[in-house]
Amino acid sequence: MNISENSRVWIYQANRILTQEEEITILQMLNNFTAEWLAHGHALAAIGEVLHHQFIILSVDEQVAGATGCSIDKSVNLMKEIEQKFNLNLFDRFRIAYRQNEEVINCSREEFEDMIKSGRVNENTLVFNNLINNRNELQTFWEIPLKDSWHAQVFSI
Structure with missing residues (x-):
């Protein structure tokens, strides 16, 4: 369809x-x-x-x-x-999904914060913004650099 x-x-x-x-x-x-x-x-x-x-x-x-x-x-x-x-959890809004090379990884908020502190994740790391509203945003704003996402405010980037 x-x-x-x-x-x-x-x-x-x-x-x-x-x-x-x-x-x-x-x-x-x-x-x-x-x-x-x-x-x-x-x-x-x-x-x-x-x-x-x-x-x-x-x-x-x-x-x-x-x-x-x-x-x-x-x-x-x-x-x-x-x-x-x-046996899934689909409602945990504290899980962060990001791209590392070609792989999509998701982790807890704490793990993500540790990766920022250690430099394994930086402001240019692509993250998934699951708060988008429509198909157009899915194509254009779903996968964006950390610095351009709501994640930047949460993690003080």
Whole structure:
């Protein structure tokens, strides 16, 4: 499905790398969910995907039909189901994902802070900004240098 670049996104970062089998099953769960996802009886134009073996992303084209509180709650319930099924944590907002060479790594806030202090991570390290709002931002502002992200304020960069 083609989806508008203005589509709203929700990013859930797993606390570990997913296996290929887990990704396949999660994609099936996402496809089944988005095919049936409704808001006040209206079908939502939505897609789900897994990126970098650790980010689960839901997108909704709100120009077709807007997500509502109840429909968003249903998506959160799906993520909780995925958490339980695969022994994941998708709601830990203190995990930081960053790129080291071609590898995407995620770690705790404390580990990331230690890497900054030791110089293994610096202001030019690419970090993932999971607070973005739409598909356009996913393409342009999701993976950005530490110095340009909200992380810079948290870690006093």
